Amino acid sequence: MRRLAPIALLAVAVTLAAVSRDRLAALETTPRGGNEDLLYLPNGRYLRAASLGHASLAADLVYLWAIQYYSDYDRTDRYRFVEHVFGSVIPELDPHYVDPYWLGAMILTVEAGDLEAGLRVLDKGFENNPTAWVLPYLAGFECYRARQYERAAAYFDRSSRAPNAPALPLRMKAGTVAKKGDLRESIRLWEEVLRDPRADAASLAIAERQVRDLMVRADLADLGAAVEAFRSRERHLPRSIEDLVRAGLLRRVPQDPNGQPFVYDAETGRVTSRAGGVLGAR
Amino acid sequence: MSASEAPRGRPRPGALDAVFAIAVNTFREGIRDRILYLLLAFALLLIGASRFLSLLTVGDESKIIKDLGLSAISVFGLLTAVFVGVSLVFKEIERRTVYTLLATPVSRWQFVAGKYAGLLAMLATNVVLMSSVLAAILLFRGESPLPLVTAEFLILVELALVTAFAILFSSFTNPILSAVGTAAVYVAGHLSWSFDLLKKRLPPGAGRTLCDVLHAVLPNLDRLDLKTAAVHSLPLPPGEPLWGALYGVAYTVAVLLLSAWLFSRRDFP
Numbered sequence: 126m127r128r129l130a131p132i133a134l135l136a137v138a139v140t141l142a143a144v145s146r147d148r149l150a151a152l153e154t155t156p157r158g159g160n161e162d163l164l165y166l167p168n169g170r171y172l173r174a175a176s177l178g179h180a181s182l183a184a185d186l187v188y189l190w191a192i193q194y195y196s197d198y199d200r201t202d203r204y205r206f207v208e209h210v211f212g213s214v215i216p217e218l219d220p221h222y223v224d225p226y227w228l229g230a231m232i233l234t235v236e237a238g239d240l241e242a243g244l245r246v247l248d249k250g251f252e253n254n255p256t257a258w259v260l261p262y263l264a265g266f267e268c269y270r271a272r273q274y275e276r277a278a279a280y281f282d283r284s285s286r287a288p289n290a291p292a293l294p295l296r297m298k299a300g301t302v303a304k305k306g307d308l309r310e311s312i313r314l315w316e317e318v319l320r321d322p323r324a325d326a327a328s329l330a331i332a333e334r335q336v337r338d339l340m341v342r343a344d345l346a347d348l349g350a351a352v353e354a355f356r357s358r359e360r361h362l363p364r365s366i367e368d369l370v371r372a373g374l375l376r377r378v379p380q381d382p383n384g385q386p387f388v389y390d391a392e393t394g395r396v397t398s399r400a401g402g403v404l405g406a407r
Numbered sequence: 408m409s410a411s412e413a414p415r416g417r418p419r420p421g422a423l424d425a426v427f428a429i430a431v432n433t434f435r436e437g438i439r440d441r442i443l444y445l446l447l448a449f450a451l452l453l454i455g456a457s458r459f460l461s462l463l464t465v466g467d468e469s470k471i472i473k474d475l476g477l478s479a480i481s482v483f484g485l486l487t488a489v490f491v492g493v494s495l496v497f498k499e500i501e502r503r504t505v506y507t508l509l510a511t512p513v514s515r516w517q518f519v520a521g522k523y524a525g526l527l528a529m530l531a532t533n534v535v536l537m538s539s540v541l542a543a544i545l546l547f548r549g550e551s552p553l554p555l556v557t558a559e560f561l562i563l564v565e566l567a568l569v570t571a572f573a574i575l576f577s578s579f580t581n582p583i584l585s586a587v588g589t590a591a592v593y594v595a596g597h598l599s600w601s602f603d604l605l606k607k608r609l610p611p612g613a614g615r616t617l618c619d620v621l622h623a624v625l626p627n628l629d630r631l632d633l634k635t636a637a638v639h640s641l642p643l644p645p646g647e648p649l650w651g652a653l654y655g656v657a658y659t660v661a662v663l664l665l666s667a668w669l670f671s672r673r674d675f676p
Contacts, residue, residue: 179474179478181477184474185464193463224467227466
């Protein structure tokens, strides 16, 4: 009997603990899904002081907690404190921890649709980590997605100038500049990629194709503009491309990258290239 | 015959021989007692955490493993320093073995130095073994553990300093108060920057002077913390680890001298 008494006591204690836990859960009145947890998240500076020399580990723990927190899509108002957590609390604990900057920025731009907040987090990350080229690269990518090509090109430029940056940001800058319509500047940038010692074989192949394609597109644009200018001035279409040179609208008759002349239709005034379609239609 | 005099006919041992003998005994005692269990717990925690965290994090898993590893070395070392250090001298007094020991040609400073050296050797073994486990995990993941070595060395210097305080407190009070005192020094050592902050908010006078004195007298343990820089492989200002180590060692020697002085003035019933 004496031997059974502790076992019985243990069983009673475990049962009581389980019942109490369930009762407490039933008494919980606060609806799940609010931001109550975050209201009590201290400022990073105070967490740093409280970590007693283990601020980097504290940053890891807040980051891990934040990942789990923001992985719960049922939460209401889940984007209210994202910038505070990823752009303030974690960086104050460990300003050199790069992952939280880009993850926070992704949540803000992709999920919350708040481009400006995402860019602020990425800017802060790059300010604290000037070698983390990926941060302005992502900022450029998000601006590109938002069709803000001027801004995107500026971010890709910052990224490509960061130490240890690969050729990728410069490629993206060249592509973005073409997207905003500056084909000649884009060609210059792609030629820069071709000379860049960081460029790998794939980047070089892409750059070569882009230069060919963009040169055709730029020449076609120049020829089209010259034809239009000729028609405005002479009240009829030019008979050939040479007419454009004679009229002083072109310096010389351009050739496509294969050394072939552009094809001019005197009936419609349309200029085409046999070298077209290098990268497919845009 | 005084305690420091050697009996006639027996060769008087060198000052460091006695320190070495006490240190070896202290080291053996410590190894038998606790250290292996701590190391095992640490290794399991680290290996378990690295596997577990790989499921939870997004991005660089190694950063978390390094942080956890360095913090675990520091915290487990601190626990060893506090719990073993504060009872080292007290236990000898309580068991009355100190009377026997001091009756031999061993002076009190040799006793304190020997006890300290034994505990430091135990802590060094502790840190080296835990660092080896961390290094093995990093190597298994294809990462070099070398950038962490400086931070691990300065953790040992920090532990040496905290241990000196544990010995200091245990030389004149009981283990509970010693543990509280040592923990307080550790906390204050990591918050010493706050004295500057507090000083700015105080009116000129005694309060500010007290802040200056505390800031100057208490150890600044943040100076010995290179964990974040090591984890991110950040370039350090030239000489920072060296000056940090020198600061820690000099401070430790000062605290030990104070401990030896206090212990030499203590009366045993």
